[in-house]
Amino acid sequence: MPPGQAALADHASPADQLQARLLDHTLRVLLRDGYQRFSMNAVAASAKASKETLYRHFGDKAGLLHAALERLAALIEPLLRDGLDDAPTSPARLRRLGRNYLHGCYLPEAIALQRIAIADGEQGLGPLFVREITERAIGFVEAEFAGLGSEHPRADAEAFLGMIQGKLHERIMLGTVLPDLDRRLDEQIDQALRVMAPYLTGLAENPRP
Amino acid sequence: MPPGQAALADHASPADQLQARLLDHTLRVLLRDGYQRFSMNAVAASAKASKETLYRHFGDKAGLLHAALERLAALIEPLLRDGLDDAPTSPARLRRLGRNYLHGCYLPEAIALQRIAIADGEQGLGPLFVREITERAIGFVEAEFAGLGSEHPRADAEAFLGMIQGKLHERIMLGTVLPDLDRRLDEQIDQALRVMAPYLTGLAENPRP
DNA sequence: ACCGTCCCGTACCGTACGGTACGGCTTGAC
DNA sequence: GTCAAGCCGTACCGTACGGTACGGGACGGT
Structure with missing residues (x-):
């Protein structure tokens, strides 16, 4: 496991690990860019993921923020x-x-x-x-x-x-x-x-x- | 009266009256639409003014909000x-x-x-x-x-x-x-x-x- | 070996917005 | 009357963003 990543559970499914990584990057982008410049593109780029993946897991922008808040x-x-x-x-x-x-x-x-x-x-x-x-x-x-x-x-x-x-x-x-x-x-x-x-x-x- | 600083007096110049009206509509739109949907277009429409007028008086969006806050x-x-x-x-x-x-x-x-x-x-x-x-x-x-x-x-x-x-x-x-x-x-x-x-x-x- | 699932990368679409330009109208000063 | 300034309405441009589509690659199960 790469150092510095905050993984919650040891035995998380790959999907859960991916979601956690996406949410970590969501928080990181939010922190770095502030609200104004926060965008799905920025999150995808930061996480080196595709936007399609973001939408698959979280539905839409509100869903992503919702999940990030719960995390x-x-x-x-x-x-x-x-x-x-x-x-x-x-x-x-x-x-x-x-x-x-x-x-x-x-x-x-x-x-x-x-x-x-x-x-x-x-x-x-x-x-x-x-x-x-x-x-x-x-x-x-x-x-x-x-x-x-x-x-x-x-x-x-x-x-x-x-x-x-x-x-x-x-x-x-x-x-x-x-x-x-x-x-x-x-x-x-x-x-x-x-x-x-x-x-x-x-x-x-x-x-x- | 020379076009000096805006005075809060009762006998405001037409320009000041217009500015005051624009700022009132700015607050009203802000109140009605919230931050997300706040736009220069909406302010202009609400005040029945032209966008050009908004930009003439307040420079840009930040300037308008700045002035609205002071008001x-x-x-x-x-x-x-x-x-x-x-x-x-x-x-x-x-x-x-x-x-x-x-x-x-x-x-x-x-x-x-x-x-x-x-x-x-x-x-x-x-x-x-x-x-x-x-x-x-x-x-x-x-x-x-x-x-x-x-x-x-x-x-x-x-x-x-x-x-x-x-x-x-x-x-x-x-x-x-x-x-x-x-x-x-x-x-x-x-x-x-x-x-x-x-x-x-x-x-x-x-x-x- | 085959196939479905997931994922990446990129390109794409529609829309909405900030900001500018222009034509025409009104108003007030000289 | 004339002229300039300010204003309105609309149209316009560039950009950025949310959301979707598609091709291609990697992995796991059968």
Whole structure:
């Protein structure tokens, strides 16, 4: 197997391997060219495949993007769980969860795909993104707040995620350049936890009956 | 009057009136057709103008969108200030400011334009959006937190805005339909202020020296 | 050895769009 | 009245893209 290729399953059928390769190149082209210059031709050229193959496997352009989004979601999901299995519920764990979320969310491929999903909401790509990625992340954090004794775990989860994304998210989406992204992400979480600290203290002192 | 810079005065020159009309139709078409189907032809048809006129006034497509964004920013700016002139600095004022921000931010035209700005960050439209709209709003809220005695007014402002936008912003951008938007916005602010309340109380009890 | 399936490469078609050109109309200045 | 400028409507050009068609090669099953 050529190095550098991200193969998911060891025993994938040739067809599955081909599809995975095509989707990897889809993400790569998306990342390299942005949405404007993204085209089926570019994907085919990058993957050294024929357009006919693309259409055979994915039907049309929307189908290809749909499949690429699902593949990305599959890649992000384990990132969310990283390093969380054994830790007990706690604010520190919240920090870790937040970092995981931001790191998955701001993978270059994730940014590129989210841009596309935003640009054409009508294709159903936007709702799919919400379902596959956003809602799943919210579910994680919601469980966390429930464990911390919140009376409104879902609302708290959305507030927390909104706060750690903050305006940084908007700037990233809008293409404002961002050197030092990792450091900015950590700062963002620090600020969010600072503002939220009194609330979390209140939760700890008055646990839900 | 010599053909100087476009003035926003009531007595605009015919050329300015025409430009304003063209930009209004630009926003309208953007809103109606979305980004995918947005075209110079559609704008010209909607405004019953000729393409030549569009190109004469705005140079090219990017120039038209640029001008439309600036016009939108000019429309949104007074919304931010609405009802705030006489109120003293207070958490209640914060709520009002948040509502104003969300209402301006989720004007249908603003959503459509932000989608475009996100889709092609390379055009410089994204950074322009950040400069003209995002940063301006942050500045407002920052002053508010400074008035409330925060030691990190800017970070607090970003956290507050991020929280009131929360995941609703992502869902809106991603095209998940949203009936009852106004009610959702109010809920969003309620939740944010609930989570932030202990922090604000702390600010009130320990004002900055 | 044969055949079906998949794939590559390339060529092709229709369409849609950005941008330009041109003829004719209206308007306002001198 | 005359002239220039701006505008409209339409037609036009080049290009790029989504999607299809076709010939030829490689592989696996029978």
